[in-house]
Amino acid sequence: MIARELAFAVWVSLKTSGLAALIASAAAVPVALFLSGRDFRGKKIVLLVNQTWMAAPTVVIGLLFYSLLSRTGPLGGLGLLYTQTAMTVGQIFLILPLIVGFSYTALRQVDRRARLTALTLGASRRQAGWIVLREARFPLLVAVLAGFARAISEVGVAMMLGGNIRGATRNITTSIALETAKGEFRNGVVLGILLLVVTLGINILVQTGLRGRDGES
Amino acid sequence: MSGPVYRLEGAGYSYPQAPAQFSLDLETLEIPAGQILALVGPNGAGKTTLLMLLAFLQRPVRGRLEFLGRDPWATDDSAVLARRDAVLLTHHPYLFKGTIAANVAFGLKIRRLPEAGISARVGEALALVELDGWGRRSVAGLSAGQVQRAAIARALALRPRVLLLDEPTANLDAALGLRMEAVLGEAGRAWGTTVVFSTHNFSQASRLADAILYLSDGRRVEFSHENCFSGTAVTDGRTSWIEPRPGVRIVFPGEARGHVTCVIDPAEIRLVAAGGGAPLPSGPNVFRGRVSRMETTDPDTALVRTSGDLVFRATLPVRALEAAGISLSREVLLTFEPGSVRVVGEHPAEARKPA
Numbered sequence: 059m060i061a062r063e064l065a066f067a068v069w070v071s072l073k074t075s076g077l078a079a080l081i082a083s084a085a086a087v088p089v090a091l092f093l094s095g096r097d098f099r100g101k102k103i104v105l106l107v108n109q110t111w112m113a114a115p116t117v118v119i120g121l122l123f124y125s126l127l128s129r130t131g132p133l134g135g136l137g138l139l140y141t142q143t144a145m146t147v148g149q150i151f152l153i154l155p156l157i158v159g160f161s162y163t164a165l166r167q168v169d170r171r172a173r174l175t176a177l178t179l180g181a182s183r184r185q186a187g188w189i190v191l192r193e194a195r196f197p198l199l200v201a202v203l204a205g206f207a208r209a210i211s212e213v214g215v216a217m218m219l220g221g222n223i224r225g226a227t228r229n230i231t232t233s234i235a236l237e238t239a240k241g242e243f244r245n246g247v248v249l250g251i252l253l254l255v256v257t258l259g260i261n262i263l264v265q266t267g268l269r270g271r272d273g274e275s
Numbered sequence: 276m277s278g279p280v281y282r283l284e285g286a287g288y289s290y291p292q293a294p295a296q297f298s299l300d301l302e303t304l305e306i307p308a309g310q311i312l313a314l315v316g317p318n319g320a321g322k323t324t325l326l327m328l329l330a331f332l333q334r335p336v337r338g339r340l341e342f343l344g345r346d347p348w349a350t351d352d353s354a355v356l357a358r359r360d361a362v363l364l365t366h367h368p369y370l371f372k373g374t375i376a377a378n379v380a381f382g383l384k385i386r387r388l389p390e391a392g393i394s395a396r397v398g399e400a401l402a403l404v405e406l407d408g409w410g411r412r413s414v415a416g417l418s419a420g421q422v423q424r425a426a427i428a429r430a431l432a433l434r435p436r437v438l439l440l441d442e443p444t445a446n447l448d449a450a451l452g453l454r455m456e457a458v459l460g461e462a463g464r465a466w467g468t469t470v471v472f473s474t475h476n477f478s479q480a481s482r483l484a485d486a487i488l489y490l491s492d493g494r495r496v497e498f499s500h501e502n503c504f505s506g507t508a509v510t511d512g513r514t515s516w517i518e519p520r521p522g523v524r525i526v527f528p529g530e531a532r533g534h535v536t537c538v539i540d541p542a543e544i545r546l547v548a549a550g551g552g553a554p555l556p557s558g559p560n561v562f563r564g565r566v567s568r569m570e571t572t573d574p575d576t577a578l579v580r581t582s583g584d585l586v587f588r589a590t591l592p593v594r595a596l597e598a599a600g601i602s603l604s605r606e607v608l609l610t611f612e613p614g615s616v617r618v619v620g621e622h623p624a625e626a627r628k629p630a
Contacts, residue, residue, distance in 0.1 A: 174332065178330055181385050185385065
């Protein structure tokens with residue numbers, strides 16, 4: 059596998075999974091904030107569905123979106139199948155419940171007095187919501203990074219919706235699958251290590267950046 | 276400033292899921308601008324609920340609450356603006372993660388004060404609570420007392436029109452509590468701030484407040500909860516009694532039935548030092564105890580707290596105490612006339628059948 063191909067696969071992995079993590083987080087965190095701050099009828103069912111969805115195999119999500127995006131599917135006209143966009147969309151739906159679940163747990167652990175205190179000091183409800191998010195920023199970051207890690211390490215969605223097209227949708231995990239199928243185990247292992255190194259680098263970068271900004275060690 | 280800051284008419288609040296069906300109901304209450312008002316009552320009396328209403332964190336479910344002549348709940352924005360005028364310091368306050376200075380600056384930033392003004396106010400507020408130089412410290416690892424002081428600084432930095440304090444000195448030791456009382460009282464008077472604070476401590480209320488509002492079971496009552504006892508009344512037709520503790524009777528004249536609440540005016544209680552040579556009292560309403568606290572409320576009067584059969588508070592002339600040889604930790608006998616017992620609540624429907 060030549061270096062340019064390898065670099066492209068890394069880029070595809072980072073781009074699709076990074077975008078998926080950002081978009082999924084933008085949707086998941088407000089949902090988690092809503093769920094953590096209110097009690098309503100059916101909340102337990104919502105949480106149960108979310109937990110079940112968390113365990114959905116990647117190939118099932120891949121298959122679902124494949125049937126939607128394939129030419130004969132209801133969204134076939136969009137022409138998204140075998141594109142990076144399709145991979146990103148699939149990964150968003152794959153990691154959404156994970157980020158909701160982790161964020162919900164993180165926000166439930168924020169002291170209930172945080173929101174009340176913000177209100178007593180003159181914050182609007184929206185500002186008080188931001189305070190709650192800020193109080194949970196480290197566990198929320200873990201939730202986002204967990205989503206990203208799940209997206210960058212999965213192969214089912216990328217393979218079914220991306221098609222493993224060289225120079226277009228091939229990413230690190232589909233490259234590993236290909237090299238393994240070819241019997242090139244050494245390449246597969248090297249790619250696997252590369253995947254771990256990339257994920258480790260991003261984790262370190264994000265966490266140190268946030269801690270540095272907060273002045274906490 | 277003229278006119279009341281708050282006016283409540285028939286205002287009430289009920290907790291929708293309260294296990295004990297607690298509700299607060301106040302027929303009328305006016306709090307004039309600049310007044311220091313103490314809310315006194317036992318746990319569950321409704322002090323915190325009233326503070327939550329006054330801080331616009333809860334909306335009355337009945338009646339009317341006006342703030343500066345307006346309905347603070349007219350719009351969502353008006354409630355937020357009203358909250359910026361009336362700042363509540365909660366019991367067991369919470370500090371946001373980060374530094375003490377960031378916490379004290381929080382409300383000022385919300386109000387969009389210029390940065391230079393914020394740092395000056397933060398420094399001034401921290402100095403008031405004796406936390407000068409602590410601004411850059413993280414809130415992690417602060418003691419309960421330091422958290423309390425930082426939270427007081429955070430409220431004082433805002434110089435609000437109304438300062439609402441839920442047991443503001445509860446986490447402070449006695450000496451620091453007194454200094455913080457002075458700070459709150461002086462700040463209130465210097466800035467013309469209306470201060471409403473809750474306390475269990477009657478003497479604190481007497482020292483600090485211009486007016487005291489007694490609360491019991493969510494209602495305004497005309498008595499202090501000092502020496503307030505409840506129990507199932509038993510009567511012989513001429514006198515009645517309750518036993519707040521098994522075998523400990525409070526006797527009062529008349530026929531009472533059911534669940535009775537009665538109070539004894541602290542000024543009606545007599546103390547005799549046990550073993551001091553003075554004739555010991557006999558008859559009903561004699562209790563044994565030990566002096567657990569003594570403080571002077573004014574140069575001539577002392578408030579004495581005794582623990583023993585029951586906890587009582589008595590106010591006596593300082594000279595009488597000295598003459599009787601009563602001092603801290605001294606064992607005493609305590610007595611009052613049955614006629615001094617005032618029955619303030621009688622619920623015959625809740626009567627228990629005698630065993």
